Structures are given as structure tokens and as C-alpha cells.
Amino acid sequence: MLDVRGLKKVYEGSGRRVEAVRDLTFTVDAGELVCLVGPSGCGKTTLLKCVGGLLTPTAGEVLIGGRRVTGPPPDMAVVFQEYGRSLFPWMRVRENVELPLKQKKLTAARRRELVADALASVGLMDAAGAYPWQLSGGMQQRVAIARALAYEPRVLLMDEPFAAVDAQTRADLEDLVRGLWRQRGITILFVTHDIDEAVYLGERVLILSSSPTVVQEQLKVDLPADRDQLHTRVAPRFAELRTHVYEQIQAAKRGTPVADRLVKDLTDTPPPQ
Amino acid sequence: MRGANALLGACGLAAFLALGEAVPRLGLVDEEYFPPTSRIADALAGELSDDAFWTALGDTLTGWAIGLVIAVSAGIVAGVLISVTPYLREATASTIEFLRPIPSVALIPLAVLLYGTELRSVLLLVVYASFWQVLVQVMYGVQDVDPVAEETARSYGLGTWARVRHVLWPTALPYVMTGVRLAAAVALILAVTAELVIGAPGLGARIAVAQTSQAVPEMYALVVVTGLLGLLINVGARTVERRALAWHQSVRGEVAV
Incomplete structure (x- = not known):
């Protein structure tokens, strides 16, 4: 449904050249809920604007249902943080x-x-x-x-939508989004800086490196489809997954991937195609 | 609290009128050039029963209203176009800054040369003076568009015209309203000035006639009328503003959520 291939975005202006996104490739299948997490300032918003057709990438392309995105696509909606x-x-x-x-x-x-x-x-x-x-x-x-x-929309982009609400409201809204996703079968790409939120919501979590950004790791969240704030968040598997994502993000900040000691029980999804 | 304020205001006005009555009566100023309030009120009543007064009032309001409509429409269209067209803002900025401070009254000789004492001379001055008020406010307003609102509109497929109508215009509206309110006041000043100096028909011309024929109380009565007009125009403009901007922070105040 959503294909991001070799996406690169370089901002140039007033003599400064900032490479926000270096090389991003990932796919989101139809009806999937994928969360993107990364260290702060890793170009999440840039990525989302490129996917939403609000920014033109320097290189690479974004495809929705096989069609290349050149402007805001008619079958996509964006929920902004503000x-x-x-x-x-x-x-x-x-x-x-x-x-x-x-x-x-x-x-x-x-x-x-x-x-x-x-x-x-x-x-x-x-x-x-x-x-x-x-x-x-x-x-x-x-x-x-x-x-x-x-x-x-067939694809819903959410750019840190709950970053500005209080913790209790945030929990309600997370359940709302998951409920709507299961009811309506929309494809959702959910950007967040909150690791727990990414693991709780997503079927898959994409961990981004720090800027210039690449996909550091893709992680399948093998929690049951029925999730709730009370039980899911205290499940041992939830704790393992969030710890793993946390370590990956810490490693991303330092710029070195961790030696994967959880690798035996974590089934990373193979890279798309 | 509001009632108390209104009462204080009424007391202040009454005291002012009483002072206007007492000072000439006591001989502190020459009664011939500064008639007491009661004589001005008599003259005002006389004016109100005179058809020629109402014609003059109508002429002044016509010049004011037509001039204001032209200035506001032109100011809004020009302001939006200049702001949304790339490079046009930079290209016109210095010209605008040069033309804007030219006092409209400096154009009186030009107006007389072009149109004599017709309504069109009044319009020239009124439009020139009020156009800049609107233009400058519109240009500020357009600058104020929130980038998040703009991106939201773009992501939902709103085209240029839809974004102008649904995002840019409501954002600029509070500024436009301020511009219109300022322009309405300036337009009245210029309409009366043009009539007074050029002799185009209207309240200004009637004031000039009263002055030359030594009808001093009538002259004051007419001045009072122009003052009341200005007051009414401001109150009217503020009412329109409050209605149109009920959603705006300046009008709605803090909302308890």
C-alpha cells in the first residue's frame, strides 16, 4: 500500500546544507498499523511530510497503491500534533x-x-x-x-498526535486509534517519540537512526491483537519489546547498533521484498 | 460595574456641557465666537428641521460610503494579491512606503484640477487616504497565516482558491476589520475636509457657509453633527467587528475548558 524507496531529503539554504533523511526504504502493507520511532530530531517530521506530499524529496520516491506521490494524495489524511x-x-x-x-x-x-x-x-x-x-x-x-x-482515506498519517495531551487522555486516544484501525481497516503510519506508545499500538515498529536518518531496525510486535492499557502494558512480552526498542534507540543516539542479545526470541521481520 | 461606568460617563458629559454653558455666560470668553451650549443646541434643532441640512448630510455620507467601499475593496484585493504573489511584495514595498505617508490633503489641488467641485474630487481624497489603511492591515493579516493550518489545508487537497477563502481570508479578517475601522474614520475626516476646502456639496461646505455668514452657533451645531457621525461610525464598525470575529481570541476572551 505504502512504499518508501530510497527516500533522501537535504535542506539547503543560507549556505547551510542539512541532510535530514539519508536513505529510507520501508513498506507498509494494506491494513497495517506501523509505528515509527526514533531519537528526537531524527527527521520523523521530514519523512512524514515527504510521504504526505507536502515536501518534495531530494531523491527516492514514495508510492501509494503503486502511484507515485507528487502532491498531497487524495486517498491520504494527516493528523498533526498541533x-x-x-x-x-x-x-x-x-x-x-x-x-x-x-x-x-x-x-x-x-x-x-x-x-x-x-x-x-x-x-x-x-x-x-x-x-x-x-x-x-x-x-x-x-x-x-x-x-x-x-x-x-486509505492511508492515515499521524504525526506525534498525542504528544501534547495529558497521560490519561493519551491512553484513551491510543485505544481509540487502535479500535478505529481494527474496525475500519485503514492503513496507518503512526509517528511517535514514545517507545511504549509505539509498542502498544503498532503491529510493527520501525526504529529510525539519528539524523541523517536510515531505518535502524524493523520489529514485529507479536502481542495479541486485543490489547488494553491495563494488561498489555504489564505483559512480560511487552516489557521485552519495549526494552529492545529502547536499547536500539539509545544505540541510534550513539550511532552504533547494539549486539543483539535478544535476537533469539525477537523475530525481526525480514526487509520488504 | 458597566452601569456605574455609564453613569460616570453621563456625569462627565453633563459637566462638560454645563461648562460650555457657564464659561461664555460668565463673560470669560467672547460669546460671539463661543456661544453657550444652549444656543448651539437651539441652532442644532434649527438645522434638523431644515431640508438643506439633510441634503448636505446625505451628500457627505454618500461621498464617505462610496469612497470607503472603493478603498476597502481595492485595499483587500491589492493586499491579498501583493502578499500571495512571489516577489511582488518586495517589488512594491518601497513604492508603498513612499506613497503612503503623502497626506491626502496635499492632493486637493490635483482633485480640483481634475474634477472641480464634483463628488469625484471628494472620492479621490477619501479613497487615497483610506486605501493605505486597509492595504497595510491586509498585508499584515496575510502574513499571519499559521503554517500548520496551511499544511492541513494542503494535505486535504484544498486548492489555491479554497485556501485563500477558508484559511487566508479568515486569518486576515481581524486585521481587515481593524483596517476598515481606521479607514472609516479617516474617510469621514477627508470627506468633510474636501467639502470644506474645495466646496463640494456636503456638511463641510455648509460649515464654510455658516462661517462666512457669521452664523456662529450654526457652525458649532454642524461641527457637533460631524463629531456625532464619527462616533456612530466607530460604534457601528466595532459592532460589525465583534459579530464577524466572535470566534477570535480578542473577542471571545479566555474560555474555561
Whole structure:
């Protein structure tokens, strides 16, 4: 579904040349939920903007369903970290969710249906007439998620969506995203700096090196599909996986991969193709 | 609290009017050039019952309104175009900075040469003065677009026109409103000035006539009318602003979540 091949991004400007992303290759299968983690400043946002068609890569390419991304693809939605700035304060919740649908030239009846369905699935039917700034942070991010759902994307990109909400809200939103993913079968690429979150949510975790970025490791998360905050997070397997990811990230910061002492019981997914 | 403030305001105004009555009556100033409040009020009542006064008021408001509409439309269109077209902002910045400080009244001779005492001379001055107020505010407003909002719009496939309409315009609107409010005040000043100096029909011309015919209380009454107009225009503009910007931080205040 989502193919990233040899992606490279170099920023040039005012005499400085910054290689943010060196060479990234990975795939996300249709209906898969993949989390990207990496040390801070490793070019996660750059990668996501390239995938979302908001930035043109210096080299390499991004393919969605076999088609090359040259601008924002019509079957992809992005949920940004800064919900307060990503939602438009001059529009009510309903209008915020509906605006992208108007660009899709859908009929008014179909738009209403999609908006109502999306708001219902994030549990915000009652807030349709409110302005985003009348809602709490967690609710605002739910509105942003509803806006993405109503757009009916095949691929959903999430850029550290829960970095700005409190821990309890974050747990609720994580369960919401996993629930929606299982219900709707969307392909999700979830970028985060939170290791626990990546392991808890993902079917697979891609660990990025520090900048200039490459994929340090791909790790299959072999936890049961039914996960919950209470039991999954204290499962021994969860602890093993998170420890492994943590070590890889520490190693990424130092720039040397660790000698893999967990390798016997960790089944790394083979590189794509 | 608001009631108390209104009461204080009314007391202040009453004291001011009483002072205006007392000072000439006590002979502290020459009553001929500074008539007491009551005589100005009489003259004002006289004006209000005179058809010619209403015609003059209509002329002034016509010049003000047409000039303001032209200036606001042109300012918004030019401001958006200059801001969104690459290089145009840099190319026009120095010219704008040169033209903007030219006082509109310096163009009075030009207006007379071109249009004599017609409405068009008033419009020339009004438009020139208020256009810059709007243009500059629009250009600030367009600069204020949040990059995250812009990227959100782009990622959802909003084209250039849709982004101008749904992102750029609402972002710039608070600035536009400020520009319009300033322009409305400036436009009134210029409309009255043009009438006064050039003699185009309107309240300004009527003030000049009252002055030359020694009708001093009438002259003051007309000045009071122009002041009231300015006050009404400002209150009106603020009301429109509050309605249009109910969502904006400056109007909505802090919301408890």
C-alpha cells in the first residue's frame, strides 16, 4: 500500500546544507498499523511530510497503491500534533470535519452522513455545533481524527498526535486509534517519540537512526491483537519489546547498533521484498 | 460595574456641557465666537428641521460610503494579491512606503484640477487616504497565516482558491476589520475636509457657509453633527467587528475548558 524507496531529503539554504533523511526504504502493507520511532530530531517530521506530499524529496520516491506521490494524495489524511493550530478556530466542529469533503465534490447528504458517522466514532456527536477552542485538548484531537476519518482515506498519517495531551487522555486516544484501525481497516503510519506508545499500538515498529536518518531496525510486535492499557502494558512480552526498542534507540543516539542479545526470541521481520 | 461606568460617563458629559454653558455666560470668553451650549443646541434643532441640512448630510455620507467601499475593496484585493504573489511584495514595498505617508490633503489641488467641485474630487481624497489603511492591515493579516493550518489545508487537497477563502481570508479578517475601522474614520475626516476646502456639496461646505455668514452657533451645531457621525461610525464598525470575529481570541476572551 505504502512504499518508501530510497527516500533522501537535504535542506539547503543560507549556505547551510542539512541532510535530514539519508536513505529510507520501508513498506507498509494494506491494513497495517506501523509505528515509527526514533531519537528526537531524527527527521520523523521530514519523512512524514515527504510521504504526505507536502515536501518534495531530494531523491527516492514514495508510492501509494503503486502511484507515485507528487502532491498531497487524495486517498491520504494527516493528523498533526498541533491540533489547536490544525483545526480552524473560525469554523465549528461540524464545519471543520466537512470542509475537506466539500473539496471532494460530495453531495450535501453524503457529507452530512460522513460527518455524523465520523463524529460518532470518536464519541463527539454532541460537540458538532461547538467551536474547537471550546473543547479540551483531547477532544480537539478527536475532532482532528474525525476529520481524517470522514475523508475516507486509505492511508492515515499521524504525526506525534498525542504528544501534547495529558497521560490519561493519551491512553484513551491510543485505544481509540487502535479500535478505529481494527474496525475500519485503514492503513496507518503512526509517528511517535514514545517507545511504549509505539509498542502498544503498532503491529510493527520501525526504529529510525539519528539524523541523517536510515531505518535502524524493523520489529514485529507479536502481542495479541486485543490489547488494553491495563494488561498489555504489564505483559512480560511487552516489557521485552519495549526494552529492545529502547536499547536500539539509545544505540541510534550513539550511532552504533547494539549486539543483539535478544535476537533469539525477537523475530525481526525480514526487509520488504 | 458597566452601569456605574455609564453613569460616570453621563456625569462627565453633563459637566462638560454645563461648562460650555457657564464659561461664555460668565463673560470669560467672547460669546460671539463661543456661544453657550444652549444656543448651539437651539441652532442644532434649527438645522434638523431644515431640508438643506439633510441634503448636505446625505451628500457627505454618500461621498464617505462610496469612497470607503472603493478603498476597502481595492485595499483587500491589492493586499491579498501583493502578499500571495512571489516577489511582488518586495517589488512594491518601497513604492508603498513612499506613497503612503503623502497626506491626502496635499492632493486637493490635483482633485480640483481634475474634477472641480464634483463628488469625484471628494472620492479621490477619501479613497487615497483610506486605501493605505486597509492595504497595510491586509498585508499584515496575510502574513499571519499559521503554517500548520496551511499544511492541513494542503494535505486535504484544498486548492489555491479554497485556501485563500477558508484559511487566508479568515486569518486576515481581524486585521481587515481593524483596517476598515481606521479607514472609516479617516474617510469621514477627508470627506468633510474636501467639502470644506474645495466646496463640494456636503456638511463641510455648509460649515464654510455658516462661517462666512457669521452664523456662529450654526457652525458649532454642524461641527457637533460631524463629531456625532464619527462616533456612530466607530460604534457601528466595532459592532460589525465583534459579530464577524466572535470566534477570535480578542473577542471571545479566555474560555474555561
